[in-house]
Amino acid sequence: MTPRLSNKITAIAESATLKVDSKAKALKAQGAPVISYAAGEPDFATPEHIVEAALVAARDPKNHRYTPAKGLPDLREAVAAKTLRDSKFEAPADNVLITNGGKQSVYESFQVLLNPGDEVIVPTPYWTTYPEVIALADGVAVDVFADAAHGYKVTLEQLESARTPRTKVLLFVSPSNPTGAVYSPEETREIGEWALAHGIWIITDEIYQNLTYDGVEATSIVGAVPELAEQTLVVNGVAKSYAMTGWRVGWTVGPKDAITAMTNLQSHLSGNVNNIAQRAAVAALTGSQEPVEQMRQAFDRRRHAIVEQLNLVNGFSVPTPKGAFYVYADVSGVIGREIDGVTPRSSLEVADLMLEKAQVAAVPGEAFGPSGYLRFSYALGDDALREGAERLQKLFA
Missing domain, CATH: 3.90.1150.10 (Aspartate Aminotransferase, domain 1)
Structure with a gap:
């Protein structure tokens, strides 16, 4: 039946x-x-200057129409500038896709990279959505667990033990949800160099990038190993740092072929992100960071x-x-x-x-x-x- x-x-x-x-x-x-x-x-x-930008945008008829599925040019430029400022690597605006929140970015990233049976190494504990979207892309999640005694951070030895001929992607998240763990610059660089040496794609979720403490800075894995730019998709968004969870604006930064494929997918999946929210996100990224x-x-x-x-x-x-x-x-x-x-x-x-x-x-x-x-x-x-x-x-x- x-x-x-x-x-x-x-x-x-x-x-x-x-x-x-x-x-x-x-x-x-x-x-x-x-x-x-x-x-x-x-x-x-949400900070007042961001809300005000949305109110102004709502009154502008040009925001009442369809816009490119890839995102407003102003916002893609602002994301490129933020990436250089905070992730410490340069990416042209053409390598940026605006998505309906970080969740859509994560979903589309796995859809574009995985073929049936491809394995994704998932440092554990992980955000609850990751294994579900990997399964939806017909991939296989390979959990690598690190407990409290290890600061909830996996080691290079653990990653190497998990690697097989089917390994296609490493998921790298720092700072982490759910643990709040932050990989050091040295740990990040080592992991990045390992992935580079083995030709493994990286999907790195940087949504908590600006929320670190005790003088710690979140190190972007592409910033640490610039050669990874052609095999990394960087996920981010305005939700957490700007108190904009309900506005649903995220993005992916990555190599042009992958971003083009994700854009094509999004053109059928949802089309453009809400224009008012995109204008608000421009104000968030370019306005006062106080x-x-x-x-x-x-x-x-x-x-x-x-x-x-x-x-x-x-x-x-x-x-x-x-x-x-x-x-x-x-x-x-x-x-x-x-x-x-x-x-x-x-x-x-x-x-x-x-x-x-x-x-x-x-x-x-x-x-x-x-x-x-x-x-x-x-x-x-x-x-x-x-x-x-x-x-x-x-x-x-």
Whole structure:
């Protein structure tokens, strides 16, 4: 019997981060005092000068029409300038594709590079979307796990052990979602040179590039190894640094043949990104960066607070991240312990217990790789951050 729906599409799992966040919001709507650390988005308003640029653009009739699927020329130029400024390599605007958020960029990147059976080395813990989009492109994700003791960063030896004749792509993410880990310039260069030597494509997600702390800078793998420019797709966007998650503007920078192929795909998939949002993104990239720095400083303050508070939870071990706005807590000390009449056997069950008993939401490690961990976003208000941690201290005392 012919399946009613596509096997490939029905095999996709719902985004775990969005699922947990939706559940938390549904409970809030029912009146429950839920504190959610689940969503990966800033709680700040988009800076005013960006909003103003959108209002001006909305009144201009030229933005009411179709525009090139590749993106507005002004925005592609602004992305090229940002890439030079922050990623430290030069790419012409013609090598930039504007996408509907970083998610579309990630999806299209794998679609363009992979053929059935091609392997992608995926450093783990990983963002929950990566394995799904690899599967949609008929690729095979090869997980390489690094635990808290290794700073959640894979080694060159691990990557080499995972390499096979089918290896086509290395996924490289620094700063990381979900761990906040940031690879050093030396580590980045070593990995880049390894990929170059073996002819392996790299898809590098730099969406958290401007959110680093303690004097650490995120090193772009192409900036570290310029020769990689012809075999790397760089994903980025305005969502995280500019508090623009809902505006849906991302981009890919890469070699011309790959960008052309992605543009052709996007011309059928969605066409151009919303023109008003694109104009707002131009203002974000070319206008004052002071609001970005103010948000980064607020995240830094919250980072210290959440690490301190969660490490007071009996059974939690929380390394201090150097980037993004997440902490990745090792909760193995809670698993198997009776808590208020319940004995959780996995981090998924720990997350369920927290939501039921303390009305605190976090995303279980199963969404990002092995069990035993919880991701907490500290992109929420200072008071809520502290209260949620205090509830957990009481629950697991």
